[in-house]
Structures are given as structure tokens and as C-alpha cells.
Amino acid sequence: MSDKIFNVLFLCTGNSARSIMAEVLLNSFGENRFKGYSAGSRPSGHVNPLALEVLQATHLPTDGLRSKSWDEFSRPGAPHMDFVITLCDSAAGEQCPLWPGQPITAHWGFEDPSTFGGSAQEKRVFFDKIFRQIASRIRIFNSLPLATLDRVAIKRELDALGSPATRTSTITS
Incomplete structure (x- = not known):
């Protein structure tokens, strides 16, 4: 793969939290290397306020975000799209549209912070935890030497990032 800017689409069912955070993180960490997008199979129609709160607390841009x-x-x-990455199990199991150009696909499952029960403070803490997990995965993805890897090697690396072993060994709670 070349030194071009790669387009990455992050998918979740509702496109209100995880995929939104991934889009913003990749656009912040992957400057001049990646352009992140997000979408959902059944978009909620709004961005979760706690996702916006976490992004704003870390001084990341939130203007123009939408489900x-x-x-x-x-x-x-x-x-x-060069890459399409699902972030929730339900979106990964759905019949996705046919993406032009055969992008490399992967699944990186994260718990849904939008469905977490608890006090307002417990919800904020859980959103922050999921945000940090996504940020860790995005940093690793951003560090991959894509220009020196072929499609098969890139696919293997992306799948490894989503494996249960990677989730527990590289991502802190």
C-alpha cells in the first residue's frame, strides 16, 4: 500500500458513541495518514451526550458530529473506503452493504457504553474506559507500517487488534 491518506469507516449499530469516538480519535491521531468516518446500520439520530463529554474533556473536536x-x-x-471496521458485535453480524473497491475489513468488539446501567458518575467512568480502549487500539493501528505491508499482512494485523488476547494485553481498564 502507498503513502496515500487512507479512508476508514467505523461501524456500530446506532452510530452514537463507539464509532463516533473512533472517528474523532483516528482523525486526531492519524493526521495526514488517515481520514476517519463513522456510521450505523440503524443510526440513533443523535450523538450520545456522554460520548461528546468524553471527547470534549480530552480537547478533541466535536463540531459537526452526527449519527x-x-x-x-x-x-x-x-x-x-480503504478499511471498514465494526466496533460492535451486532453490526459485525449484520449484512453490510457492498463497499466499492473491496476495503480491508475487521472487527474490534467493544462493550456498548450507551447501554451501561448505573449512576451518572458510573456511566461517565464506563464511557471513559471504553474511550481509552478505543484510543489504545487506534494508536496501534496508526503505528502500523502500512506502506511496507501487503493486504494479507494488514488484514492479519487488523484482525489481531480485535482478538480477545489483544483486548486484554494491550488495553488497560
């Missing part, structure tokens, strides 16, 4: 359908990215004229 959107993955259909936007399968239409003619949509940005060509």
Missing part, C-alpha cells in the same frame, strides 16, 4: 446511516457510504460519489 448517520452506513448507506451514505455505499452510494455513488461517497468516499472510497
Whole structure:
């Protein structure tokens, strides 16, 4: 793969928290290397306020964020995706649209902070935990030497990032 800017689409069912955070993180960490996008199979229509709170607390941009359908990215004229990464088990199990250009796909499962029960403070703590897990994975992805790897090696690396062993060994709670 070349030194071009790679387009990455992060998918979750509702596109209200995990995929939104991943989009912002990749756009912040992967400057001049990646362009992150996010979408959902059944978008909620809003960005979770706690996701926005976590992003703002870390001084990451939140302007223009919105919950959107993955259909936007399968239409003619949509940005060509180099990578499509699901972040929730339900989106990973759904029949995805056909993405033009055969992007490399992977699944990095994260718990859904939007469904976490508890006090307001416990919810904030859980959102922060998931945010840090996603940030760790994005940092590793950003450090991959994509220009020196072939498609098979990149796919293997992306799958390894989503494996249970990687989740417990590289990501702190």
C-alpha cells in the first residue's frame, strides 16, 4: 500500500458513541495518514451526550458530529473506503452493504457504553474506559507500517487488534 491518506469507516449499530469516538480519535491521531468516518446500520439520530463529554474533556473536536446511516457510504460519489471496521458485535453480524473497491475489513468488539446501567458518575467512568480502549487500539493501528505491508499482512494485523488476547494485553481498564 502507498503513502496515500487512507479512508476508514467505523461501524456500530446506532452510530452514537463507539464509532463516533473512533472517528474523532483516528482523525486526531492519524493526521495526514488517515481520514476517519463513522456510521450505523440503524443510526440513533443523535450523538450520545456522554460520548461528546468524553471527547470534549480530552480537547478533541466535536463540531459537526452526527449519527448517520452506513448507506451514505455505499452510494455513488461517497468516499472510497480503504478499511471498514465494526466496533460492535451486532453490526459485525449484520449484512453490510457492498463497499466499492473491496476495503480491508475487521472487527474490534467493544462493550456498548450507551447501554451501561448505573449512576451518572458510573456511566461517565464506563464511557471513559471504553474511550481509552478505543484510543489504545487506534494508536496501534496508526503505528502500523502500512506502506511496507501487503493486504494479507494488514488484514492479519487488523484482525489481531480485535482478538480477545489483544483486548486484554494491550488495553488497560
